[in-house]
Amino acid sequence: KQEVTQIPAALSVPEGENLVLNCSFTDSAIYNLQWFRQDPGKGLTSLLLIQSSQREQTSGRLNASLDKSSGRSTLYIAASQPGDSATYLCAVPLMDTGRRALTFGSGTRLQVQP
């Protein structure tokens, strides 16, 4: 059974810092990995999706890397801003054939202090 772990569970940084969020998964046979942002009362927003054949994806100040062999992904946030404060979740697809739902990590709760 796939298990996804995220560290740290919580992180508080001053505005402007660069930071790294970590995600690990136990079964390396994944199709892709996604990073989401969760804001209270607003559901989840997909940030980046990395296909299994890719090593990284970038969107603005966000960069996500994937190392399938070691079962790890990182989300790098450059020049953090107070608006980045949210919970960040990584997720991988369920491996059963035909099921396209996701297995989520426990999340990293980020607070960026102005």
Add this chain to the structure above:
Amino acid sequence: SAVISQKPSRDICQRGTSLTIQCQVDSQVTMMFWYRQQPGQSLTLIATANQGSEATYESGFVIDKFPISRPNLTFSTLTVSNMSPEDSSIYLCSVEDSGQVPFFGQGTRLTVV
């Protein structure tokens, strides 16, 4: 992309009662997914709902407790039956668009007292 409208956004319910959560999508989708997020925890898949067939439930979730309807390709409901305080959670529906990107509703925050 897909826009998902989920209702209600929150509710406070008495134990022993049932609540039906609605999920409306602005486009036709094959699969809809229902997740639960218990306080302080991450999302856990409850079931996958396909139109025209019974929902597929994950381990630990049963149809009697969480009946699901999927009458067409844009709508689904999840009912939380005979509620207890342990059912207090955020419930989210999710779909994939044609590009296999997942979209989530804003969630239903349920408190059972």
